Amino acid sequence: MIVFENISKIYPNIVALEKVNLKINSREFVTIVGQSGAGKSTLLKLLTVEELPTEGRVLLDDVEINSLKSRDLPSLRRKISSIFQDFKLLSNKTTFENVAFALEVAGKSREEISETVPQVLELVGLKNHFNVFPHQLSGGERQRASIARALVLRPDIIIADEPTGNLDPLNTWDVIRLLVKINELGTTVILATHNREIVNTLNKRVISMDKGRIVRDEENGRYIL
Amino acid sequence: MLASIQRIFRNGAINFYRNGWLSTATISIMVLTLLVISSLMILSITTRVAVETLQNKIDITVYFSKDATEDKISEVTSELNNLGIVKNVEYISKEDALSKFKERHKDNSLLLQSLSELDDNPLPSSVNIKAKDPSNFANIVSFLESGSAKDMIDKINYYENQTMINRLTRFISTTRQLGLALIIVFSTVAFLVSFNTVRVAIYTAREEISIMKLVGASNWFIRGPFLAEGFLYGLIASIVTVAIFYPVLSFASPYINAFLPKADIYNYFKENFFQFFGIISAIGVGIGVISSLIAIRKHLKN
Ligand SMILES: Nc1ncnc2c1ncn2[C@@H]1O[C@H](COP(=O)(O)OP(=O)(O)OP(=O)(O)O)[C@@H](O)[C@H]1O
Ligand SMILES: [Mg+2]
Numbered sequence: 349m350i351v352f353e354n355i356s357k358i359y360p361n362i363v364a365l366e367k368v369n370l371k372i373n374s375r376e377f378v379t380i381v382g383q384s385g386a387g388k389s390t391l392l393k394l395l396t397v398e399e400l401p402t403e404g405r406v407l408l409d410d411v412e413i414n415s416l417k418s419r420d421l422p423s424l425r426r427k428i429s430s431i432f433q434d435f436k437l438l439s440n441k442t443t444f445e446n447v448a449f450a451l452e453v454a455g456k457s458r459e460e461i462s463e464t465v466p467q468v469l470e471l472v473g474l475k476n477h478f479n480v481f482p483h484q485l486s487g488g489e490r491q492r493a494s495i496a497r498a499l500v501l502r503p504d505i506i507i508a509d510e511p512t513g514n515l516d517p518l519n520t521w522d523v524i525r526l527l528v529k530i531n532e533l534g535t536t537v538i539l540a541t542h543n544r545e546i547v548n549t550l551n552k553r554v555i556s557m558d559k560g561r562i563v564r565d566e567e568n569g570r571y572i573l
Numbered sequence: 574m575l576a577s578i579q580r581i582f583r584n585g586a587i588n589f590y591r592n593g594w595l596s597t598a599t600i601s602i603m604v605l606t607l608l609v610i611s612s613l614m615i616l617s618i619t620t621r622v623a624v625e626t627l628q629n630k631i632d633i634t635v636y637f638s639k640d641a642t643e644d645k646i647s648e649v650t651s652e653l654n655n656l657g658i659v660k661n662v663e664y665i666s667k668e669d670a671l672s673k674f675k676e677r678h679k680d681n682s683l684l685l686q687s688l689s690e691l692d693d694n695p696l697p698s699s700v701n702i703k704a705k706d707p708s709n710f711a712n713i714v715s716f717l718e719s720g721s722a723k724d725m726i727d728k729i730n731y732y733e734n735q736t737m738i739n740r741l742t743r744f745i746s747t748t749r750q751l752g753l754a755l756i757i758v759f760s761t762v763a764f765l766v767s768f769n770t771v772r773v774a775i776y777t778a779r780e781e782i783s784i785m786k787l788v789g790a791s792n793w794f795i796r797g798p799f800l801a802e803g804f805l806y807g808l809i810a811s812i813v814t815v816a817i818f819y820p821v822l823s824f825a826s827p828y829i830n831a832f833l834p835k836a837d838i839y840n841y842f843k844e845n846f847f848q849f850f851g852i853i854s855a856i857g858v859g860i861g862v863i864s865s866l867i868a869i870r871k872h873l874k875n
Contacts, residue, residue: 398787419791419792422786422789422791423789425787426789429788430787436784436787438784439780440591449788450789452794453785453788453790453791454789455576457576501789
């Protein structure tokens with residue numbers, strides 16, 4: 349379970365989050381919506397400890413992650429994987445190596461890597477693109493590669509910050525279907541998006557943000573701004 | 574542990590290969606650096622040889638009076654040697670002095686004839702003293718003039734040469750200091766240039782570094798391949814440097830030898846090949862690894 353407790357995030361001249369309280373249960377599928385600048389990315393970055401709250405606590409299964417030491421962050425980030433709008437693949441590694449990297453980082457054996465990576469790449473539909481570099485993939489393929497990398501360590505939580513922002517409708521739905529499938533297999537998914545159609549079709553919990561505050565939080569919610 | 578070290582080196586080698594252009598540029602700069610350092614080594618050796626040659630030319634001669642016996646002179650000689658500031662004492666007996674004199678003037682029959690008309694050998698016995706450092710001559714002379722031997726000393730040719738000796742002494746120490754300053758300045762500049770190049774290479778990877786962190790890589794797992802890459806830069810750069818250095822030196826060495834016949838730089842480097850290669854690759858690898866270590870620190874902070 350994730351708990352945001354009275355979180356504020358204040359940048360030098362801007363209040364990005366103001367007194368946010370939020371609970372997300374494990375295995376939930378949550379979408380976060382809100383206008384540009386509402387604070388969605390900031391909220392998600394607190395979970396991966398890319399940013400620290402100015403006030404309040406972020407708890408993951410009762411561990412206060414905002415006060416973790418930097419040497420404990422790698423293992424946290426293997427439990428919480430992220431997917432980004434700009435994919436963030438390692439440009440000088442092949443598809444296979446990008447996915448394998450997540451396993452190498454976790455100290456997995458070579459045997460396990462050569463067994464797991466093809467399975468996961470097949471799951472995301474990239475079995476014919478093992479040995480090419482990110483710039484040789486289409487946008488949709490890149491995003492699927494980055495999902496494969498996020499999946500391969502079987503994280504408890506996947507954070508997807510506008511994962512479809514750079515994709516055409518067809519690829520968008522591929523990615524969303526993948527996320528739903530991953531969620532059905534037991535992973536918590538937190539999705540931030542601007543896409544009305546996705547939110548309305550998913551019919552899951554929707555958290556609406558505005559100017560750093562949570563203004564609406566509904567099960568089976570709809571995209572309302 | 575072993576597996577992850579292997580992994581780190583493999584990743585480093587792959588990065589090195591895939592960033593081919595950047596690696597080549599970085600190595601080229603490091604080769605220039607190492608060539609500068611090699612040239613500084615030549616400079617330092619030639620300076621040393623030149624200084625030694627010069628120092629060997631400076632000596633003083635002590636002439637003894639007629640009644641000084643060989644025993645007493647050898648006593649003085651061993652006292653001098655015990656001073657610790659004397660490099661070498663050469664005894665020249667009356668007979669030696671005479672035969673040297675004859676040798677030197679063998680074309681001057683008039684002089685030789687008048688010499689042979691004397692019943693006695695008119696030349697004094699003497700010792701020739703070389704100091705470890707020319708600045709020591711003053712001490713040696715004052716030791717001789719105040720010690721037990723002073724009565725049997727006829728003359729020391731120090732005071733005539735004193736200004737000359739002082740001038741040479743000053744020249745030698747200036748040369749040394751200048752050489753040292755040149756070496757420090759140029760190797761610092763060369764090091765900084767190389768360091769900056771490695772820094773740029775790592776800077777271009779800052780995006781990758783932040784991604785690796787997000788994927789959950791520990792700092793050592795990120796740092797490792799960069800250090801391995803820096804190691805490879807240094808190693809390859811030193812091999813290239815040595816491959817350039819030797820042919821160039823063999824070409825240049827006749828010119829250097831013309832100035833300093835005793836230096837024989839090329840042979841010196843040939844005989845000490847492994848030592849030289851060891852030093853150059855230690856410097857190269859040191860620069861590569863240490864620069865990477867310093868340059869990556871900034872990007873690993875959260
Ligand atoms: N590093 C930063 N320094 C200063 N201000 C920042 C920083 N990051 C974000 N902000 C500000 O915080 C506010 C919230 O930004 P955030 O990225 O969370 O918005 P968002 O809801 O994700 O928007 P979008 O939908 O455009 O991605 C914005 O006003 C932004 O300018
Ligand atoms: Mg955002």
